[in-house]
Amino acid sequence: MKLFIAEKPSLGRAIAEALPGPKKREEGYIRCGDDTWVSWCIGHLLEQAEPDAYDPAFKQWRLEHLPILPGEWQLQPKSGTRKQLTILRKLVKQADCLVHAGDPDREGQLLVDEVIAWLKVPAQKRASVQRCLISDLNPEAVRRALAQLKPNRDFVPLSTSALARSRADWLYGINLTRACTLQGQQSGYQGVLSVGRVQTPILGLVVRRDESIEVFVSKPFYEVLAQLETPAGERFQAKWQPSEACAAYQDEEGRVVSKALAENVIRRITDQPAHITQLNRKTKQQPAPLPYSLSALQIDAGKRYGMSAQQVLDTCQSLYEKHTLITYPRSDSRYLPEEHFARAERVVKAIRSTCPALTEAADGTDLHLRSKAWNDKKVDAHHAIIPTEKQASSTRLSANEQRLYELIARQYLMQFYSHWRYQDTEVILDIAGGCFIARARETLDSGWKVLFPSRQNDDDGDEPSQSALPPLQQGQTLHCLNGTLQEKMTQPPKHFTDATLLAAMTGIARYVKDPEIRKILRETDGLGTEATRAGIIELLFKRQYLMRQGKQILATPAGKGLINSLPESTTLPDMTAEWEAQLEAIKQREMPYAAFMQLLEQTLRQLIQQVTQTSIRLPAGASSPKSPVHRRRKTGRRTARAKKA
Known part of the structure; x- marks a missing residue:
């Protein structure tokens, strides 16, 4: 029996629909014919265990416990996921062949891999796991993906890179949040001072921009x-x-x-x-500009429509999962597979049907033109965000869905126009x-x-x-x-908006003075990933470090106080640049996981020592975040994915 494990129910249903044979829905899975079952995760079913799982003494926050460094890492089921894990345990045991159908990115790879490992699948069966990469939920596209299964072992470096990032974020966030919070308490601040490897440098960008505006004198x-x-x-x-x-x-x-x-x-x-x-x-x-990656789309939609990064991501998820009108949205690529060029006529026909506003633009295309977007060498696990071949009525779409579909479709149509x-x-x-x-x-x-x-x-x-x-x-x-x-x-710099803050995160190199670090950042995707940036910005609002004034994003007194109290290295993107370069090296088999973790532990010890020698004083009026941030630090990694589709 073959078992497909999808990342979420909507993807599971799309796979089942594309498979041959009669379908029978069961609790937590779908039977497809006599020998194929499709089940799913619900986003991350597992999460890193809390510190007290390693030692009950860690339930109390004390400086002498730091740094907390797990000897053997432990995962635990997330709240409300045990039932689906039990279903998967039973199905995995019965299956002869497993197919990993997580989303086509670093986190999607780890999400299913960690479930397979947690269920203690025998080594022989794990070695034969296949990988299905799906970036378009329409039946024809899913069938194509099902016909092109790859060995899952080819993606071990990608999974290891995601695992290293997950554990490193846990170590960094848990230890520095505890250290800063305890130091803040000594100065009378009773809230939790949350520190993160990506969120804190982003907050630092906003704080420094605000401060430069405050002291600016126009001449x-x-x-x-x-x-x-x-x-x-x-x-x-x-x-x-x-x-x-x-x-x-x-x-x-x-x-x-x-x-x-x-x-x-x-x-x-x-x-x-x-x-x-x-x-x-x-x-x-x-x-013509290349088709959109998620960040490029978020920046454009922010400029044109004032949409937040999270609004764009949520709307794209709806266009992808609910309407199946666009391809996988959490993509960092702006290129397309060369074989996709043959389907251009059907995609343009779908655009003409779905978006009447682009009828004239669609009629003006020359489908014999091939822009530089089609390039197999620049396509990894996923490609640029483009419309699918599905035709639909735009009246089914919300205003934001229509806006984003039109942006994505117009960017695709441009690939069939001559140069300016x-x-x-x-x-x-x-x-x-x-x-x-x-x-x-x-x-x-x-x-x-x-x-x-x-x-x-x-x-x-x-x-x-x-x-x-x-x-x-x-x-x-x-x-x-x-x-x-x-x-x-002379004009002061402008306060950040959703669009300009996202642009700063993706083009973070220009905010770095060190030429070597700047070079690294130019070669990576900047601060955060396509899937996490929107969630990280929203998290800073939730923790009351950022606030909005119209379209402008400003730091709160708590955000300013935190940044001005922390060691400078934690508030700059330099360390994140080094991390991303090392994680990419792990993905490319150029750096071992153990070497990355060893370097991280050395850095943590140094930072904790610096924090404990610092007086953290927040200004009067700085409010404390209400969320229990000392628990699992949500980075926006799978907030949309964790919901049932």
């Missing part, structure tokens, strides 16, 4: 625009570029802070000839000995940009001041009519 600076006229009477403007001789009148960003200097430039250039010393024209092209082609022109002029530059960008072929009319003049970081310039030639002499003074004020 004026000045720019000069030359108003130019060609012999034919056409007009445009060019911006003054201060020379090295002006350095004494500029700030550290190169902005002119002397109004008198700017006014003097205006007097010098008024009614003067302007000589074109250089004229550069470059034709460039830009391919444009011409950049830069004109360098000499006016009365001063250097002035005019830039323009002109679209030659909108390509995929026709799907975003409001973004026709988007650029890659340059700031063309105008969309077109009159016909000009190098060496030509123009007339400067006058100069215009622009008085501006």
Whole structure:
């Protein structure tokens, strides 16, 4: 008998539907014909045991107990899961062949593997376990996955990497939360001070941003625009570029802070000839943005619709599980398998049916075009989030479901549009000995940009001041009519929003000074994972370290006090970068699990010593989190998955 173990009931039902033979629903599983059964977990059925499971003395929080380092790790059934575990125990014992059907990511791999191990499946049977990778719940896609089973042993490094992260998070959170809480109590704070390997650096980002805004002093600076006229009477403007001789009148960003200097430039250039010393024209092209990963989608949806990261994740789960209109959403990939290209026509047909707003966009596709999105070398266990081949009526969808489906579908359709082609022109002029530059960008072929009319003049970081310039030639002499003074004020950094905080988490390298750490972070996915980021942000709100003001995210007094009391290394992303690099090395069989854990233990001892030598003082008005955070630290890892579908 063959037994499929899915990650959740909805996936189990999808597998059963795709299998041949009559179906019979039983309690906790489905019979498919005479020799195949499908059962499931309900998210994580097991969790790390509490410290007092290792030693009853650990029930009391005492500094002398730290660090708590389990000799033999113990798992325990999560609340309400024993019944399903009992069903799985019976089925696993009867089965001749097991098929692991966890979600196609690191946590999905560990989730089923740890159940198989906890049920003490014999080594011979464990060695023959097969792996089924499903990222689309529609029957045809599930049948394709069922026909492409792989040996589960191929995924041992992935599972080991997830196990290392799970245990490391437990060690880090349990020990530092206890150490900080006990130190806080000595200063009169009676709440729990929760510390986490990812959540604390994220909180540190927000605290440091808030503090930089609080101390920011706005100052004026000045720019000069030359108003130019060609012999034919056409007009445009060019911006003054201060020379090295002006350095004494500029700030550290190169902005002119002397109004008198700017006014003097205006007097010098008024009614003067302007000589074109250089004229550069470059034709460039830009391919369509790749299909979405979860973080990329969360950032876009946050900017466009003000949706929180958790709202996006929950809505995507509904589109995936309930409506089966999109592929697996917790993906960190923006690429697609090459074999998927052959199904493009059916996907576009489904988009046309499901989202009438994109009918014209779907009609404009050229399905012979193949963007760089199709690349097997960049697809691991899962691929980018795209629409499935299922056709449905959009009236069945909620407003947020419609919005996200349209975003995902539009991003997919862009892969079948030509490049955006444009011409950049830069004109360098000499006016009365001063250097002035005019830039323009002109679209030659909108390509995929026709799907975003409001973004026709988007650029890659340059700031063309105008969309077109009159016909000009190098060496030509123009007339400067006058100069215009622009008085501006320096602006403080902006408070984080859901979209910008997510962007900071995924692009965390730019917040790191150490070049080696920055390099590591550029090569990883940043702080947290696609599946955990939304949950971690929400957790910081739940623990009352963050609060919202409209769309802005700010740190609370408790959040600020905690960050300003902790050892700096716990509030920076550097250590997480090193962890992620090491976990990736475990996944690639380049680093043993034991070496990672040994390094972690050394770091823990050092951090605990630093905390115990620190006075943790929170400001008056800092409220204590209400949640029992000294128990299992939820990182958002499977909050949506743990619910029955």
